Amino acid sequence: MNQSRSRGRAASVVLALSFWLMPGSLAFAVDADGDGRDASVDCDDTNASIWSRPGPTSNLTFDADQVTMTWAAVSDPGGIYTPSYELIRSISASDFSPARAICIASGLGSPGPVMDPGVPDPGETYYYLARGRNGCGGGSLGADSTGTERPPTTVCDPPPTCTAPGDPCSSPGSAECCGGLTCYSISLACESCKANGDVCLFVTDCCQDGCLDPGRCCSADFRACGSDQDCCFQVPHRCNFNRCCTPVGDPCFGQCCVGAYCQGGTCVLGCVPSGQICAIPDQCCSGVCTPLGCQ
16 A cells, blocks of 8 residues: 555565375475475575565554554564564655665564654655565565565665674685685684785785795785795795896796796896786887786
8 A cells, every 4th residue: 555745555403304195206395494394485494483584564554743654563474583674765656776765764673653754855755665574584565556566675684794803704715704804714713814924724814815835925926025035936036126026037937027028938138028928018018918918
């Protein structure tokens, strides 16, 4: 039911094996949490207290003041616990995406009352939807006037969580840590990236992009360095103009230093000819430096 100002219609472990025998066939369903719902339809088959997102709410109405709203609780909470509720406002009756809608209230313990003192601009209409939320996410937004189920929206969704500094993390290099921290392979905790010379097991432990056996962070070919010891391959690599590279006269082992290129297996003085590996634009004798070399 849409209302105007306008206000939109509310919407919002034991492994158990169940067997059904039929002539000539055998079928089974898995219910890992024992809540009586098959894993194929259970939104969280590790938690017996929840099995689906909440169903739609109903009867979203204004109080006499035309700014306070209430609605009826969901008939299907999707679990054994009462869901929380949230109210969404849009400037389009058919679009409750973040582009057109905002979250008016969330985390409510009951279906209202909620006040929205906002006033539409001239010629504008506000539309509202209420929905429940449980551990599986935001509930149904109900159907529109044609009976078509409204698409889900991320409005009112909680922000993504991340793992705090020093807290345990799941696996090296995972993206779960807050603020640019890394899941350090030695401690399996969220920590700052490690400097050259620090112990590492994986490249993701290191601020630079090298982790060389026997397990120290280092600078890979043509990456930043402060001394020769920072470079992953100290022989024949050297730290030249703050970049790890192979100097003139040494066997080519990756990128030759600025002002040199690989000829006959040895870094020799000169600009990089067309087709050979380069690192910076002005290394090339002509053309430009591309991932495929000087072109």
